């Protein structure tokens with residue numbers, strides 16, 4: 622028996638990258654997974670791969686009307702939502718003095734407001750189910766700042782705060798809310814060359830760190846599944862870091878003189 626047998630799980634940004642790994646992980650443990658994303662082709666392909674354990678729903682997480690429709694569809698297809706993984710996110714690499722206000726607003730809309738809308742939309746469903754778990758995907762950039770990541774850092778710090786307020790407000794409903802803080806993970810977000818002409822994964826050298834490499838998405842999936850499961854029954858409002866020691870700083874030993 623899997624840890625999520627028969628449970629309805631929503632994964633936003635589930636069409637590719639870490640979200641797709643999370644969707645596969647939940648499905649492998651018996652969940653019925655709603656893959657929500659703006660990437661229709663990738664999302665449909667993944668749902669087809671997972672068969673009757675999954676369905677794809679087009680959702681822009683910044684659109685509250687879309688959220689209401691998604692929850693209705695999830696409930697009709699699989700029953701009340703027990704797990705929400707607020708995973709969808711966008712990254713821009715740009716200094717604060719040139720980032721366009723519209724770009725700033727869009728990053729905050731997707732990365733932060735999208736998670737608030739998700740929490741608001743699934744809460745009645747989780748109450749009906751007798752409880753649930755919400756995992757908000759922040760980042761090490763939600764704990765320590767980095768240059769060029771102003772909008773992203775602001776949004777991911779915000780996710781930490783949102784998570785803690787939600788945990789306080791929903792704990793009595795048997796709904797736990799936690800944030801995860803991955804370091805650098807090998808996904809299209811970090812490997813694709815952006816407008817700046819380089820890929821994020823090349824901007825953050827990892828060879829001096831305790832675990833001197835990027836993570837594979839599945840290494841974060843295992844943490845997300847743990848937090849969504851009954852194994853984490855006493856964890857709420859907390860930050861879970863999986864960063865290979867990135868936040869510790871360089872691990873290089875001083876050279877003897």
Ligand SMILES: NC(=O)c1ccc[n+]([C@@H]2O[C@H](COP(=O)([O-])OP(=O)(O)OC[C@H]3O[C@@H](n4cnc5c(N)ncnc54)[C@H](O)[C@@H]3O)[C@@H](O)[C@H]2O)c1
Pocket residue numbers: 633634635636637638639640657658659660680681682683708709710711731758759760761802803804805806807808809810811
């Ligand atoms: N890759 C990393 O190193 C890293 C590190 C820390 C945190 N994160 C976070 O992990 C999460 C997943 O990132 P990833 O690396 O898999 O990136 P990714 O770009 O590979 O995947 C992100 C997914 O979110 C979807 N998405 C974007 N905007 C959306 C919207 N408005 N509505 C619905 N879906 C939308 C994309 O279409 C995509 O499928 C993000 O929140 C990201 O900020 C990533």
